Amino acid sequence: MSSHPIIQAPSDPSRLPMTLPLLIEKKRLGEPIVMVTAYDYPSARAAEAAGVDLVLVGDSAATTVLGYSATTPVELDDMLVLARAVRRGLRSPLLIGDLPFGSYEVSDEQAITTAMRMIKEAGCEAVKLEGGGESSVRRARAIIGAGIPVMGHVGLTPQTATALGGWKAQGRTAGAAARIAQEAQALQDAGCFALVFEAIPSAVTEELMGLLEIPVIGIGAGPATDGQVLVFHDLLGIRDGLGARFVKRYANLQQEMNDGVGAYAQDVRARRYPGPEHSYSINPAELAELRALLG
Numbered sequence: 694m695s696s697h698p699i700i701q702a703p704s705d706p707s708r709l710p711m712t713l714p715l716l717i718e719k720k721r722l723g724e725p726i727v728m729v730t731a732y733d734y735p736s737a738r739a740a741e742a743a744g745v746d747l748v749l750v751g752d753s754a755a756t757t758v759l760g761y762s763a764t765t766p767v768e769l770d771d772m773l774v775l776a777r778a779v780r781r782g783l784r785s786p787l788l789i790g791d792l793p794f795g796s797y798e799v800s801d802e803q804a805i806t807t808a809m810r811m812i813k814e815a816g817c818e819a820v821k822l823e824g825g826g827e828s829s830v831r832r833a834r835a836i837i838g839a840g841i842p843v844m845g846h847v848g849l850t851p852q853t854a855t856a857l858g859g860w861k862a863q864g865r866t867a868g869a870a871a872r873i874a875q876e877a878q879a880l881q882d883a884g885c886f887a888l889v890f891e892a893i894p895s896a897v898t899e900e901l902m903g904l905l906e907i908p909v910i911g912i913g914a915g916p917a918t919d920g921q922v923l924v925f926h927d928l929l930g931i932r933d934g935l936g937a938r939f940v941k942r943y944a945n946l947q948q949e950m951n952d953g954v955g956a957y958a959q960d961v962r963a964r965r966y967p968g969p970e971h972s973y974s975i976n977p978a979e980l981a982e983l984r985a986l987l988g
């Protein structure tokens with residue numbers, strides 16, 4: 694049985710596609726940059742309809758849609774499937790593909806090959822990688838050298854959360870905050886077009902913003918950044934539990950989904966569904982002929 698044709702969510706045809714120069718212009722003008730994650734066609738359509746600037750196919754897909762308890766297990770091939778679906782749902786936001794754990798750390802060649810697959814096979818326009826240490830900076834420089842824009846990511850980097858002492862805020866001592874500053878500057882110097890600051894005290898972010906010329910997108914880094922990013926499933930409440938302190942919920946869709954599927958199950962069990970309005974008819978003469986044929 695085929696499914697219904699997809700009705701496209703509205704999107705403003707006059708909106709210009711987001712580009713790297715437009716992003717810099719937004720920073721210059723002090724216009725907040727809106728970024729959200731997406732993992733499939735419907736989430737991409739929601740991002741498009743909302744007119745967000747940047748969409749990240751985050752490796753948070755590991756936890757939000759694949760059911761793992763950490764981001765490390767997700768494979769590049771999984772990310773490519775998800776990114777292709779997101780691509781089909783987007784027109785104007787800039788699409789960024791997250792490089793999953795193990796897909797870029799081994800060598801510059803590995804990093805370039807992975808980033809190229811994100812561009813060629815999934816239609817991403819840029820990639821993101823985690824960490825601002827020496828080797829992450831080297832990988833960022835190599836990918837940028839191959840002509841692919843890179844977004845950096847410092848502070849809490851979930852792929853290496855165990856090494857950072859767990860899922861907790863980073864940069865809470867002067868020394869740790871200075872290290873984040875150093876990493877952010879090194880990624881900027883390597884040519885990254887933007888950075889994600891994750892789980893960093895607001896006051897530290899404020900101090901660091903003056904050091905950076907490229908746009909900084911925060912998640913749990915306070916209001917001083919040039920923009921904000923939230924995970925789609927967190928902001929819409931498509932998960933059990935409350936999530937991190939920095940999450941603001943704009944809907945409770947998990948509850949709505951549970952209620953909807955529960956109501957459907959009850960209807961089927963009580964024979965309330967399907968009703969006549971959900972059923973197809975046949976000409977009575979044809980039905981009579983069928984009965985004759987079946988004996």
Ligand code: KIV
Nearest residue numbers: 730751752753889922
């Ligand atoms: O994977 C992800 O969703 C991310 C965002 C939190 C920035 O890296």
